[in-house]
Amino acid sequence: MAKVSKRLKALRSSVEANKLYAIDEAIALVKKQRLLNLTSLLTYLSTWVLIRVNLTKLSVVQLFCLKVPVKQPA
Numbered sequence: 001m002a003k004v005s006k007r008l009k010a011l012r013s014s015v016e017a018n019k020l021y022a023i024d025e026a027i028a029l030v031k032k033q034r035l036l037n038l039t040s041l042l043t044y045l046s047t048w049v050l051i052r053v054n055l056t057k058l059s060v061v062q063l064f065c066l067k068v069p070v071k072q073p074a
Contacts, residue, residue: 008044 011033015021021029030041 007040 014029014033
């Protein structure tokens, strides 16, 4: 797993995990921190979204597998 940079740690500490920010609030936070450029911020956010989507897909597959009876070989 990749090491988390100091910049990213600082940004994470200034943002609430479950809060939905308005676009103007989000831009203000980025300008205030001056730690990440727009490209790295978008890369981080897109990676986070992909991870959440993949975890959701995994959960759906796991739930399906739990509900489908499996025939055991005799």
